[in-house]
Amino acid sequence: MERAHAVFAAERVALIELDRAIGDGDHGENMDRGMTAVAKRLAADAETSQETPTPAALLKTVATTVMANVGGAAGPLFGTAFLRAAKATDSVSAPDGELDGHAVATALEAALGGLQSRGKAEVGEKTMVDAWAPAAQAAREAAEAGGDATAVLAAAAHAAEEGADATVPMIATKGRASYLGPRSAGYRDPGAVSTVLLLRTATEAALELSAAAEAAAGEDAE
Amino acid sequence: MNSPGARDITTALVIVAHSAQLAEGVCEVAAQMAPDVTVRAAGGTEDGRVGTSIPRVEAAIRTLLDEGFGVVVLTDLGSAVMAAETAKELIDEDSRVTVVDGPLIEGSVAAAVAAQNGYSHRQAARGATGPDPRHIASAATPEIAAAPVSEVEVREFTLVNEVGLHARPAALLARTIAGFDAEVLVDDVDGASVLSLMSLGRTQGQTIRVTASGPGASLALDAVAALIESGFGEGSGR
Numbered sequence: 001m002e003r004a005h006a007v008f009a010a011e012r013v014a015l016i017e018l019d020r021a022i023g024d025g026d027h028g029e030n031m032d033r034g035m036t037a038v039a040k041r042l043a044a045d046a047e048t049s050q051e052t053p054t055p056a057a058l059l060k061t062v063a064t065t066v067m068a069n070v071g072g073a074a075g076p077l078f079g080t081a082f083l084r085a086a087k088a089t090d091s092v093s094a095p096d097g098e099l100d101g102h103a104v105a106t107a108l109e110a111a112l113g114g115l116q117s118r119g120k121a122e123v124g125e126k127t128m129v130d131a132w133a134p135a136a137q138a139a140r141e142a143a144e145a146g147g148d149a150t151a152v153l154a155a156a157a158h159a160a161e162e163g164a165d166a167t168v169p170m171i172a173t174k175g176r177a178s179y180l181g182p183r184s185a186g187y188r189d190p191g192a193v194s195t196v197l198l199l200r201t202a203t204e205a206a207l208e209l210s211a212a213a214e215a216a217a218g219e220d221a222e
Numbered sequence: 223m224n225s226p227g228a229r230d231i232t233t234a235l236v237i238v239a240h241s242a243q244l245a246e247g248v249c250e251v252a253a254q255m256a257p258d259v260t261v262r263a264a265g266g267t268e269d270g271r272v273g274t275s276i277p278r279v280e281a282a283i284r285t286l287l288d289e290g291f292g293v294v295v296l297t298d299l300g301s302a303v304m305a306a307e308t309a310k311e312l313i314d315e316d317s318r319v320t321v322v323d324g325p326l327i328e329g330s331v332a333a334a335v336a337a338q339n340g341y342s343h344r345q346a347a348r349g350a351t352g353p354d355p356r357h358i359a360s361a362a363t364p365e366i367a368a369a370p371v372s373e374v375e376v377r378e379f380t381l382v383n384e385v386g387l388h389a390r391p392a393a394l395l396a397r398t399i400a401g402f403d404a405e406v407l408v409d410d411v412d413g414a415s416v417l418s419l420m421s422l423g424r425t426q427g428q429t430i431r432v433t434a435s436g437p438g439a440s441l442a443l444d445a446v447a448a449l450i451e452s453g454f455g456e457g458s459g460r
Contacts, residue, residue, distance in 0.1 A: 071267060
């Protein structure tokens, strides 16, 4: 999440530009504020608590912080996505809190379900659903193929990116950009782009963790 | 300030709007119509900007639940609806909270008046959901459309009371209708919906056409007749 904070701080301007083109220009601002708050909150929690939180607890914290700090429609949407992912993760993570590929896919599917029940958007309406839906599907396929958590996240991030790119020619029929009608074509949907940033960052973090774990395991073996 | 014959109030309202002042203003209007109903504002963001705050909405709902009320949440724009729905999900008390996605001011007045008349939060929310212009003909009661003509009773009434189907009379009429085992249409809108009745805009001297079907159809029409002929108990000092 630290990394997500850094990414959103860096991408804030790009997101604002995108949202200004087809929305009301506040998406980058909102996401940046949200991720800043999340990073602060997690750092504070880490200082006060000795135990590493379970993935479910971590996601729940992210959900409530996002809900409290991200304005506009993105707050309830991303907040609900994290909340449903937290609930799903709680029921499928291993006793030691580790997530396998299937658990990650389940969490992403739950996030998509939350988004759709909250925002009522379908695929093809130029919303973040156009990034989440292919991501969830790719995640499940990668898990079925035996991928671990990192591989599943990487597949999801890649599919989300393709999904976000596919929103360029679309005409928005949901959300703020739908007010523009045909003029909303020609830009990627800001929410879909944020989705890509989140999933890409999660993948990088997972890669680092597994690299660190392998290094530690290698030391143990010597 | 209890009006004569005031019923036990079991429903309270939360107003979610993108501006704190807007939410406060709606509360003020609703309180004017329904003086005994608790109406709480949850508008704007934590730091007073334009927007909505899920924690603010959540806190307002929880407080009212703790006071024992069922809660109707009314909202101004799409993302306020999402914020309210998200707060409801966090609270996880589905049976006691209803989020309304409808016109804010008319809906709040309708729900407040319904609450003042003892409606449950579900009934009050139904009254606050406006008629969808695309569905007016089938407004809420497909049963009527499907009923054999022989089983449908129709009567016409002239409104004698001074304010016509204004908020309070509309609420009384909807409540009366909702109490019978019958599907009732008033000029083709749902007779059990306060807001639908108010939206008809019927005034003194105008005639309304009441159509009823189902086991309690005749009784419902008799009660409606008594209520309209009594002038909805107006002229008793308010």
